[in-house]
Amino acid sequence: MLNQFTETVLLVVAGLFPVINPPAAGFIVLSLVPRATAAERAYLARSISINSLIILIVSLSIGAYVLSFFGISLPALRVAGGMVIAYAGWNLLHASPDADRGPEQRTASDATREATLRAKAFYPLTLPITVGPGSIAVAIALGTGRPRTGVPFVNLAGAAVGMAILWCSIYLCVRYAANVEKLLGPVGTEVAMRLFAFVLFCIGIQILWFGLDDLLETVPLWVRFK
Numbered sequence: 001m002l003n004q005f006t007e008t009v010l011l012v013v014a015g016l017f018p019v020i021n022p023p024a025a026g027f028i029v030l031s032l033v034p035r036a037t038a039a040e041r042a043y044l045a046r047s048i049s050i051n052s053l054i055i056l057i058v059s060l061s062i063g064a065y066v067l068s069f070f071g072i073s074l075p076a077l078r079v080a081g082g083m084v085i086a087y088a089g090w091n092l093l094h095a096s097p098d099a100d101r102g103p104e105q106r107t108a109s110d111a112t113r114e115a116t117l118r119a120k121a122f123y124p125l126t127l128p129i130t131v132g133p134g135s136i137a138v139a140i141a142l143g144t145g146r147p148r149t150g151v152p153f154v155n156l157a158g159a160a161v162g163m164a165i166l167w168c169s170i171y172l173c174v175r176y177a178a179n180v181e182k183l184l185g186p187v188g189t190e191v192a193m194r195l196f197a198f199v200l201f202c203i204g205i206q207i208l209w210f211g212l213d214d215l216l217e218t219v220p221l222w223v224r225f226k
Contacts, residue, residue: 008158026173045175078211081133086204092197
C-alpha cells in the first residue's frame, strides 16, 4: 500500500512539475507585475496557486469529459494554448528592460488596482502562464488512466499529496521571486527573465507542434501528399 501511495505521488509530481515549472512561473509573474507591493505579491501567490490547484484537480478528475462535452480535442487544445503561450513568451522576450521598472506610481485607486490584480491573477498569470495547455493535457492523461471500476483510496490520497506539493511549490516560487531578484541583482534578474521568457516561447512552440502533429495524423495520406 505504501509503495502504491508513493508511486501515485511521484507520478503526479513528476508528470506535472516539469511542465508547470514553478521557478520560471515565479520569475515571469515578477516581470509582468514588477511594481506590486509585498502584500500584493502575497495575494497573487495565494490566488495563482489556488487557481492552479483548482484547474489541475478539475483537469485530473473531469477534464476529459469537459472537452468531450464541448467537442474539443486535445490536439486542438494544444494548438490554441501553444499559440497563446508562445505569444506571451515572445512579448516578454522583446519587452523593454525598463518598461515597467520605474518608481511606483499610485495613480489608480486601491479598488481599481485590486480589481486589476484579481483579473490578472487568473489570466494570464494562472492560465496560461502557470498552468497552461501542456499541464492540463498531462493532468487529463493522468486522469484517463484511472481504473473504470473506481479509484482506490490510497491512489486518491497519493494524488492529493502530489497536488499539495505542486500547490506549495507554485506558492513559494511566486511569493518569493522578488527575494531571489534581490539576490541576483538587476543584471542577473534581467538575464534570468530573458532566459525564462525564451523557455516559455519554446514551450509554446513545442506544445503547438505536438498539437499540429496530432491533427495531421488525422488527415488522410492522399490529402497530405496531394
